[in-house]
Amino acid sequence: VVSGSVRVHRGVRSGPRVAWRVVSGLCWSVLPDVPACGADGRACGWCDPASGGVVAGSSRQMAAVAAVPPLTTLSPYFTSLIEQAKRTKALHLPNAFLSAVPAAVFSQLTDLQRLDLSNNELTTLPAAIGTLTRLEELWLNGNPLVTLPPELEGCSSLRVLDLHNTSVCKLPKEVSRLPMLVDIDLRNTPLKPRQAHAYEHGTVGLMTTLSHRDERRSLKQRLTKRLVHEVYREAGDSDEGRAAIDAVVRAVFIEFTDFGELRSLIRNAERLFPEHPSDADAAAIRRTFRQLKRENEMKKLAAEVELKLRAIYFNMIKPETVEGVVHAIYRVITRLEDIKFLLHYATKLFPPTPEELTAEGLFDNLQALRRKLKEERDAAVTGVFNAMRAMYADQEPAKVRGVAEQVCRLFRRVEDLKQLAADAPEFFPAELTALRPAKVHARYVRAQEEKNADEEF
Incomplete structure (x- = not known):
């Protein structure tokens, strides 16, 4: 229950009396005939110091507490919090049993940098949250919050977003548009599988997934608009034609996954799409696009x-x-x-x-050089394989060959492959089971950098 500025947790009813535990630690004389608590160093008539901050009163007195206006309309306490927040740029309203964010937060605290609304009863945030453009930290943990408004993207300075222990199951794509966001806490939230998997890689992984989804949806909307208003203008005027266009867009987005290609497709839509949407074949459009x-x-x-x-x-x-x-x-x-x-x-x-x-002679030279380079590389790869086979004589040759090919794919220059074969014990581990191609490549690159640095010195 929130009674004025007196924040209390409901206790157990015992006979005609009710026990209440004080959370705020201060009573602000909002009840008739109740002196301020702590104003002169003494407890008010409702507080029992021996009970560790338990307010005891009759049922009638407790009803009086419940009748006090909510926190959002209290002038003495809440107004003092607002005034303090104007100076400090931070507003802390945790454990206040709020079911809605007070409107004064958005109307009077436009420069707010930190907002703590943790452990309340919020199920949604108002769209006005987007007006807090200087907000850097937003704490919403411990609320039965289900979703976030897309207007959150207006909080362009947001760095920290705490949502742990909430009911948020899906973040809106607009979150990816927050350029400063580096820390999202989503522990103990029922995230949907795709976002949950992305969050396994931390905030960066989640933001990358959301950004990808946002970009893809934006491109889909752009293509739909281009087809409806330009390529298939007549068909776009009917429900049947619009349904056909939507089907074409869905099929195209299955065929095209690269965003750069999708942008080019949208720019050249009139050249790539057939005259009628019913004739559009996504695979054929893909072939034409590649050509x-x-x-x-x-x-x-x-x-x-x-x-x-x-x-x-x-x-x-x-x-x-x-x-x-x-x-x-x-x-x-x-x-x-x-x-x-x-x-x-x-x-x-x-x-x-x-x-x-001559063009023919040039083409002959090209083919000859390509064959020569391939032969040189094949020989270098065989050299690496032979060096590894000597090191791992107890392993099956086919297995060693497979690992050698994986390692060699990481090297572009034939000279590097020759050097790798010559100094194999320096770069390969003693046991084949411990070999990781990427680590072998990294070890080689590091050795070359050190060698070059020594030569320059």
Whole structure:
């Protein structure tokens, strides 16, 4: 029960009298004929010092206590708390049996930085919580709180959010938009499986999941809006057409999972979607999208090939012929991966003079170099395998080979694989069961960094 500023816990009824335990420690003379407690060092007529802070009174007196206005309307005590909070930027209202947050918190404490509402009877928070833009800490633990309002995203300075021992089962996606939030306490809450699993990785894991969900929902809304108002304008005017569009959007979001691709899909919706929503096939849209994406990348790389030609044959090739050479190369080398390979190893693939350059010859050089690099890498991987086999002679060769391949996948350069094989005992543990590929790679990288540092010194 909250009776004015006297906060008490209900005790056990015994005959015509009732026992009440004082929580606040001070009685504020809000009852008629009851002197202030502690004002002159003495207890009031309701407090029995010998009982450790137990207020004893008749049933009639207890009814008088219950009739006192609630905390939100008390002028002496609550007003003093508000005035104090204006100075300290902190308001503490724990264990106050509040079923609603007093409106004065939002109307008078716009600069509040810490709000403690723990251990009350709150089941919801008002949307006005979003007006506390400078709030840094919000303590809601111990409330029968079920959900949080999306307006919480307005608390852009929030760093700490305590929700432990509440009934919150799902956080709104808007929580991920709080840029300063670093600590969410969700212990002993009935979180749904997906968010509970994310929370196993702490606040960062949970915020990442919520942000992903928020972004995905936002993109889905953007695509729906684009289809309804632009691509399928006529169909969007009917319930049947809108249902068909919604079905298309759901299917598309199953096919597309990368956010970058989804953004590109939305930008190019008119080129990718068929004339009628009933003809839309998400898998076909995906294939068309990949083809267009490949064509766009090829066009971008054509400019790089032209620059590479000009650099390699500086003062040896006529500028007006470069574009034609690029077109000839693209007629023979058509795979995106091959064009990227060509740019990466250009100095090894292009002949010494432009007169020797042909698209067919360039493609032959490309294939030959690719085979050579593969043979070198395979040989280096075999070297690592042989070194490991010598170390783990008691293990099955197939098992050692599998682990060796896992380790080698972490190394890009053939030179590093050769060095790893040469100094295998330095980087591999004595027992194969203790081997962790990532640790082997980290140990090698650290050794190389130390070696380079010593050489510089």
